[in-house]
Amino acid sequence: MAIDLTQIIKAYDVRGTVPDQFSPEVARAIGAAFARVVVLRAAGGGAADAATRPGVVVGHDMRESGPELVAAFAQGLTDAGADVTNIGLCSTDGLYHASGVLNLPGAMFTASHNPAEYNGIKLCRAGAAPVGQETGLAEVRELAQGYLDGELPEPAAEAGTVTERDMLADYAAFLRGLVDLSGIRPLKVVVDAGNGMGGYTVPAVLGTGAGLPELPLEIVPLYFELDGSFPNHEANPLEPKNLLDLQAAVVEHGADIGLAFDGDADRCFVIDERGAAVSPSAVTALVGLREVEKETAEGRESTVIHNLITSRAVPDFLTAAGATTVRTRVGHSFIKAQMAEHKAVFGGEHSAHYYFRDFFFADTGMLAAMHVLAALGGQDNPLSALGEMYEPYVSSGEINSRVSDVPAARARVHEAYVTQEGAGKVEVDELDGLTVSHWNDTPQWWFNLRASNTEPLLRLNVEAADQDMLDKVRDDVLALVRAQDPEQA
Known part of the structure; x- marks a missing residue:
């Protein structure tokens, strides 16, 4: 049966069921196409020798199909003459960090919050710049479809190599350098990782798993075991039913705050001490103000991006603080484009995606969570009172x-x-x-x-x-x- 890539390569990413829609054969074809459309083209068509070969950084989440698909994708890249840095298990923002600091195009194998039978790829250019339908993904799809319908192209005269590299400690240290949590009051924090990548990144960033100094945080873990079958609940905190366990645990443990990450840990939802959800709009206003105040203190003007269905409180608070706000369509590709165009310091969406200039204009749930912890721990009021300040409307x-x-x-x-x-x-x-x-x-x-x-x-x-x-x-x-x-x- 012929494979139709229009069914799995959409406007912003690749996503399909394994192996009927998304197989190693498909991953290899996409890797070969990505090499030619993005990697080799950015390098001027290739390299004269191994020292100047273009590279790609690749990672995957906890889904069982990830390593095999990564290996096939890497084969397509190396056959085309590109080197691959495989960072293995990582969150999506961990991949963006690697793409940013290594200045390499990247590929994150994840299906985010989709059920266990799915997998996919989020692609980016060097510096974590997004690849979408209008910026190369349509061309990747067309070329990969041709490879699947006929034959893969002739390999390069000299194949690329695959190198493994652990970037978790570097990722954790990078985030710790952006938000100082060392001086906050002690907080008890319940974290629901949903058996996703938050179970891998939270101990490194908020604990001492990456060899970093201990923070005044008591972490109560829920579902930290990496399991792509999602045995406890879907790793999609946007659905209220998937927050019930976290809400109950926050109350049971007398915690100050609860954090819920989705499967690839690029989104973060916040629960207050009563077990009530803090809206992503309130988080956008809170974090946006922190970033604006930092810019103002250093004598710089600032711009913040928000999509059109975030609360009117967001532009209200931010413009009152002296920021310029830019309203965009719904969707991360639009937010990222506006972030880059306006050199915006921060951007937020109702879906709990948060974007930071200091994180390569990309989205990271972990950095947003750290800002909320800093704001909560830097004063004495409970999170419910803090959240209500930024939710004046219904x-x-x-x-x-x-x-x-x-x-x-x-x-x-x-x-x-x-x-x-x-x-x-x-x-x-x-x-x-x-x-x-x-x-x-x-x-x-x-x-x-x-x-x-x-x-x-x-x-x-x-x-x-x-x-x-x-x-x-x-x-x-x-x-x-x-x-x-x-x-x-």
């Missing part, structure tokens, strides 16, 4: 509606809120879906309605100054979206 979270006719449902909402409301009563933009705002008048509310790229879904996010207005706007919009639709019957 929000619905993302509500999905499966509809049979997405354009028609969206048109009903546009008619009701834009056409009938009349010019001047609301502000409207279509940066990403339909955003309707009544924020500059009372009562304050806004909503965004976005279509899924892969399913017949409309995603609704609502924010308001009070719960009654939130309930009204949410219910009114959902009634329009779901009106007379057989999918809602």
Whole structure:
């Protein structure tokens, strides 16, 4: 059966089921294509000798299929004349760190929070710069498809080599150098790694596993055993059910804070001492202010990026602190592009991806967690009080509606809120879906309605100054979206 790479190579990464969609044969073809589209091209087409051969850094998460797929990918690279530095087990931000400090293109083998039967690749250029559909991934897919449909290209006159290198201690020391936790008050921290890579990185960064000085942190581990079958719960903290064990453990242990990482540990969710979730928008505001204040103290202006469905509190707090804020579409490729373009000091998303200029403009859940620990431990109030400072409004979270006719449902909402409301009563933009705002008048509310790229879904996010207005706007919009639709019957 022919393999169709359009099924697994999407806008930002590679992801599919192993081995039917994503096999060693596919990994080798993608490696060969990545070598030619990104690695060799950046090096001017190749190297005259071993001393100047271009290189790639490669790592993988705890999924059982990772080592075999990495070996096949590396074969495609070395056959093309590229050297490979294999750093083995790592988090996605660990791979970004290696790409940044080694100044090499990179490939992280992970399927993030997807179930055990999946694996994938996140690709980047040297310095952790993203590779997406518009920046080479479409060309990689086309070339790799040709290799699978015919024959792999002739190998280079001199094959590259594979070298193994452990970067965990370097990664931990790099992060410790960005946030000083040595002087904070003692904190009890429950960490749910979800059997993912947080179980590997947390002891190194927050403990003494990498030979670093001890911090005033008591870590209570949950599911630190690396197990790509995810025996306890999915490694996806965006789903509330996957936070239940952590929330219960925080209360049971009388902890100050809980941290939940996803499978590849590039996202981090925060739980307060009562067991309540702290919204990623509040974390974005808190961490953003810390980064802005640092820039201000050193006499520099700062820019912070946020996507359009983060809370209005984010630009409120940051502009009041003197920062420039830039609003983007949803999606890490858009955030990263804006981070680089504006040389932004920080960026945050509602999905708990946090991006740092000092971390190669890439996302790292661990560094965000360290900032929250520093903020909490640098004062005496509990996390619930700290979090409430940055959550002055109420929000619905993302509500999905499966509809049979997405354009028609969206048109009903546009008619009701834009056409009938009349010019001047609301502000409207279509940066990403339909955003309707009544924020500059009372009562304050806004909503965004976005279509899924892969399913017949409309995603609704609502924010308001009070719960009654939130309930009204949410219910009114959902009634329009779901009106007379057989999918809602």
